Amino acid sequence: MAIIQADNIHFFYPGGVKALNGVNLSIEKGQSVAIIGRNGSGKTTLVKHMNGLLKPAQGRMLVNGESTGEKEPSELATQVGLVFQNPDDQIFSTSVWDEVAFGPKNLGCSEAEIKNRVELALQTVNLLSCKDLHPYDLTITERKLLCLASILAIRPEVIALDEPTTAQDQLGVQQLGSIVQQVQKSGITVVTITHDMDFVAEFFERTIVMRKGEVILDGPTAEVFSQPEILMTTYVKPSPMAQLAKEIGADRNAITVQKMVQWIVDRGQHIAKTA
Amino acid sequence: MGIQIKDVSYRYPTAEVREGSTRGLWALSHIDLDIEDGELVVILGRNGSGKSTLCMLMNGLIPHFFKGQLKGAVIVNNKNTAEVEVADMVKDIGVVFQNPFDQLTGAANTVFDEVAIGPENLGLSREESLERIKRALDEAGITELADRAPYQLSGGQQQRVAVASILAMRPSIMVMDEPTSQLDPVGTDEVFEVIDRLHREGMTIILAEHKVDAIAGLADRVVVLKDGRIELMGKPKDVLTNPALASLGVLPPRCTELAIRLAKENIWVGDYPLSIKEAKLGLMEILNGNHTG
């Protein structure tokens, strides 16, 4: 059973703007999925349906088989955790520890369980040494990770990240990527909205492309990145390596530097063998 | 003319050293940098390395706006920024910040009016203002947004409005602090195209960025900051291929990285590419021609 399923979702914003126009998709447990597309193509709108912040005007959003229609976002928070773009929209505690502990406390966890979860969450994002600091003493990158930790402590089955890479430096993006991998290894489904195609290529096995409220491509990242003409219609491009792969006729799976190096080395050996 | 930054160190008024942090009190330490007229200089470095601080030195926001402690001198078009008011620098140098929303004045209900504010404040004639506004909108690629309300635009669109607003003032120097951080990939390309065109028309541009892939082909010079100091400076092909880059927390363009790793496998020979085009040329040779084992 898919953990997230969208059945023909249509959605209008107040004022009549149609933000989703018949979206269908299904995400299996444990997948890592990137959603890309032009600003305004419906990515955030779609993700907000996943945790019940928005409800479809038509169609259904199913989480673990149940419609989100009657549910409050706070109820769905244990299944789908959404980390927003601006960390300062979420942070309100006076210490890093308290901020992360809020979620488990709200869930009614025991003292011991809270301690356990908070430590693990902070460790995952490398902020354990900052546990007593005031959030505003952290850098913006650290605050973003703090928000991620607060959601991790709730232990949802799905984590959705809204543009986690914006305003991050390159190493920050790498760090984020390795956190995503770690999180995925523990069985959590990860969905992200991003404009960083390298981030997508390196850490996300599946990519969904949106344009004007519709899904126009949905499949393995390498497959999606092999169609630059379609991507262009929604103002996105493949990762640099994917572009290069197309130019030199390389295997279309060579979408990261690592994979491209591998392909070239293998090809060289192959040619050497047949020479 | 141009910009001369002479042995500048700067400390924010509320600077404190945090335990366990490698960042010191000084946001910038002993910066020496000369920028010629018409140069496009890109500033790289991790968040917190001093890129934004360096940007705000150029038009006097530091020290006038931020107070704090400034040592050394910043001379822009023969004016010392510490001795001259920020308002007096406005004709020479324009600044575009990271967050588009905060750069909208809130004094205009259409994009056209928003972009008009700069020229109006400069006291230009109505005809001149109108001409500049239209040109700026066109250069930023937002002519079709002219009648829209600025606060109802997406982040990326707002950013282009911010760029157009400064362009309409036609400064000879533009400082841009991560102007594409909110934009989608093609939007990013569009802004870099604008920057490229302005550069070719003779504008001096200082650009703080993370997107190394995009700037590699644009920049005349690249400066890499770490902990408030200049650690590397030079032409893109020298800086972006320098092995010390990693220790500064900056990654080279993907194509360059590819070639570096292929060189380790003895597959790549010669200069490292900075763009997909250059990489393709090099790789086609390797794949079709001889393989050096």
Added chain:
Amino acid sequence: MATSALAYVQGNSFIHKLNPITVLTYTLCITLLGIGVGQIWVLLLVFVLNILLILKAGVIKNFMGMFLRVTLPIVIPMFIINTLFYPGSKTILYTLGPLMIRYEGLMFASTVISRLLAILSAYFLMVLVIDPRDLMIALGNRGISPKVGYLILSTLQLIPYIQQTAARILEAQQSRGLSLKGGLLQRFKSYLPLMAPVVMGSFASLEIRAMALEVRGFNLKTKRVYIREVFDTQRDQFLRRGFIVVTIMILIVSVYFKYFA
């Protein structure tokens, strides 16, 4: 994407055609009345007058949603708390189980709420009907620095900004388990976490905003040349004088009746 914000709505009503300073004067006069007048019925009349003006300007739809969203969360709790718990309340009007509705509290709440309605409705009218650029030009024509115009405008912008920010913050908090269900008290507790992010965010924003203005030449000493013209007609001047005179008269009468009659 921004939801409908409280901002200027174009139109052709006679109100739209007035000089912005005239509308501004009206709003300031209403504010004075709202503070100085003690009689609830007068305040409510003012409120009704504002609603009529809003209708005439054709902006009632924009007004309604926003107004209710801003005032109801304040008005309802205020009414309930004061009616039940106003200190010094003695006269019991009605008993509802353990709760007693008292007269003094009721009067206090009603007065405060009427003031709020009168002043806020005028404020909203102003925001919906004044083109910010025209206001700045009008002030500029009178020799007032655009910075003053800007100061007024930035407070106008505060409402949609706070509203959008609050909405975002609410979503972020809900997403990590903050529940909005439950009784009034529960809702209060839920709103508390909103305060910190809004305040912190506003400060950071203000700083950058001030820098952005600086960089656009707001502090230049050169004479500004606007691309648009804003006219100050005879009608405008007459209306402004009228507003001021009427306001003073009403205030005098109101104070007389409150303290001397």
